[in-house]
Amino acid sequence: MTKTLRTLSRPTALLFSLLCAITALVLAAPARAEIQLNVNRGDVQPLPVAVPAFGGGQVGADIAEVIGANLQRSGLFRPLDPASFVEKNLTAAVQPRFADWKTINAQGLVNGQVTVEGGKLRVDFRLWDVFAEQQLLGLQFTSSPENWRRVAHKISDAVYERLTGEKGYFDTRVVFVAESGGRGKTIKRLAIMDQDGANPSYLTTGDSIVMTPRFSSNSQEITYMSLRPDSSTIYLFNLETARRESLGTFQGMVFAPRFSPDGGKVAFSVERGGNSDIFVMNLSSRTSTRLTSDPAIDTSASFSPDGSKIVFNSDRGGSPQLYMMGADGSGQRRISGGGGRYTTPVWSPTGEFIAFTKQTGGEFHIGVMRPDGSDERLLTTSYLDEGPTWAPNGRVLMFSRETPGGPPKLWSVDVTGRILQPMPYPGAGSDPAWSPLLN
Amino acid sequence: MVRSVNGNTVFRLALVGVAAASLAACASKPKPTYPTQTPPATQAQPPRTELPPAQPGVSQQPMGALPGSTQDFVVNVGDRVYFDTDSHDVREDAKPLLDAQSSWLRRYGSVAVRIEGNADERGTREYNLALGARRANSVRDYLVSHGVTADRISTISFGKEQPLDAGSGEESWQKNRNARTAIVSGAR
Numbered sequence: 001m002t003k004t005l006r007t008l009s010r011p012t013a014l015l016f017s018l019l020c021a022i023t024a025l026v027l028a029a030p031a032r033a034e035i036q037l038n039v040n041r042g043d044v045q046p047l048p049v050a051v052p053a054f055g056g057g058q059v060g061a062d063i064a065e066v067i068g069a070n071l072q073r074s075g076l077f078r079p080l081d082p083a084s085f086v087e088k089n090l091t092a093a094v095q096p097r098f099a100d101w102k103t104i105n106a107q108g109l110v111n112g113q114v115t116v117e118g119g120k121l122r123v124d125f126r127l128w129d130v131f132a133e134q135q136l137l138g139l140q141f142t143s144s145p146e147n148w149r150r151v152a153h154k155i156s157d158a159v160y161e162r163l164t165g166e167k168g169y170f171d172t173r174v175v176f177v178a179e180s181g182g183r184g185k186t187i188k189r190l191a192i193m194d195q196d197g198a199n200p201s202y203l204t205t206g207d208s209i210v211m212t213p214r215f216s217s218n219s220q221e222i223t224y225m226s227l228r229p230d231s232s233t234i235y236l237f238n239l240e241t242a243r244r245e246s247l248g249t250f251q252g253m254v255f256a257p258r259f260s261p262d263g264g265k266v267a268f269s270v271e272r273g274g275n276s277d278i279f280v281m282n283l284s285s286r287t288s289t290r291l292t293s294d295p296a297i298d299t300s301a302s303f304s305p306d307g308s309k310i311v312f313n314s315d316r317g318g319s320p321q322l323y324m325m326g327a328d329g330s331g332q333r334r335i336s337g338g339g340g341r342y343t344t345p346v347w348s349p350t351g352e353f354i355a356f357t358k359q360t361g362g363e364f365h366i367g368v369m370r371p372d373g374s375d376e377r378l379l380t381t382s383y384l385d386e387g388p389t390w391a392p393n394g395r396v397l398m399f400s401r402e403t404p405g406g407p408p409k410l411w412s413v414d415v416t417g418r419i420l421q422p423m424p425y426p427g428a429g430s431d432p433a434w435s436p437l438l439n
Numbered sequence: 440m441v442r443s444v445n446g447n448t449v450f451r452l453a454l455v456g457v458a459a460a461s462l463a464a465c466a467s468k469p470k471p472t473y474p475t476q477t478p479p480a481t482q483a484q485p486p487r488t489e490l491p492p493a494q495p496g497v498s499q500q501p502m503g504a505l506p507g508s509t510q511d512f513v514v515n516v517g518d519r520v521y522f523d524t525d526s527h528d529v530r531e532d533a534k535p536l537l538d539a540q541s542s543w544l545r546r547y548g549s550v551a552v553r554i555e556g557n558a559d560e561r562g563t564r565e566y567n568l569a570l571g572a573r574r575a576n577s578v579r580d581y582l583v584s585h586g587v588t589a590d591r592i593s594t595i596s597f598g599k600e601q602p603l604d605a606g607s608g609e610e611s612w613q614k615n616r617n618a619r620t621a622i623v624s625g626a627r
Contacts, residue, residue, distance in 0.1 A: 274576030
């Protein structure tokens, strides 16, 4: 695991990298050698950045605030307090007074201007390397005025990518199960929101129990399971048209659906006579193929990003563990090796890791391992953590966490385990599923 | 009510009812009460001038659950059996109840049931759905092996979605690891 930050223009790169390694020394005297930063290290110090209110009134201030909050939550950046800014009312049309920003030790500076003209919103922004006194990025976005949050997310992604060398994940949405009503009489509704908790809305009414929603790679379609007193159904739901259709009628219970990376198939479990096996349905031909036939529980299938393999959960060895097979069901073998119970495997979008839920000694963990089962690392520990989902860049995981007797809440943790925090959504929620980057 | 005389369970129920009534102990179940007999006064003694002791009143209430009804099944047989952690084996202590379920179901041959498997919260959602399904099927298999025809029994798993006890701790978890036999049709 040696993802590195893109090399910045020299002085910033120096500062950034050294800040991460030896903060105190860097702050005192920048060194000369260029060091590459490993963002997966546990001692990364967030980069100080300034995101002053964009010009153009309230919407300009709002956009800057959303950008700052996104960068802050990533854990890789530390937006500075606007009260400390020396240069005020900076517009995108002029070069910043770098000395003013050096004074407060802003390494990066994001400034911009919003213009509303003819019913269109135009946002110009620039990213500056303060100590190199250079522009790193200058972009213009045009959209409709009510779409200003998405513009802020796209700017956040551009800044993140320019400074880390990795794709961002801010212009994304999360589908999840919103819970209300208290334990034992919980109402579960499918809901969707932006990744920062904004714009939450319900997709189902709560007349049946819904669970385990998952995004298709096109971000417009989800699949989920609905449970009624006498049956279960897997649905495909189009977020643009609100069209919902059943995957089909099966003998036995169906559950644990998940799209293939190309969106053309859905893997799912069918239970008959107490035995759960994994099937895959081709969505265009509507034919399904059985992939496992072991009398044990086989469930929670998740495709590799190239679609060639499936990781799944089985207790065929006596306890729930993670197994790997070809997408045609061939070559089934166990990959999890440690003690404890492993469930909910999810392949990362980069293919690098499998995330999972692990139970040991009365506690739950979210963890990651390589697809061959090596390099297992536990990222969280609590009374009940469950059901990880990956941000599209493979850098952050979201999951649900419960305290004894409490409602589930959505949390996130980065892949190093360093940046653990509740999601900015105040309600009770479970089974989050992160969308790919929106188009 | 015509059928009420032809079942052991019903007899037992009646006896229980009488016992409960005489003890006047059970508030939740219907409890027919009966007059207490006072010995007749001896002829030799002349009537005394004081008033006779007050006669106990006679109250009337409905009989216990209608035999063959859902209430009969739930109250007099029991609708739920419990499982060990991560296990779907029918426990020894669950067998008497399942034996009673199968004899009740054999007696009332028109009743169809759905067995709902449940799991505690100490597992993840999808695995627990599969585990609950196994529990439901363990009960189904037991009933079938004791003479209940398979086509009268359907199964479903609620996983950890419908906990019987909302608490957290082994006592609650134990209650939530169960399979409930729910009557869906054919009961009186």
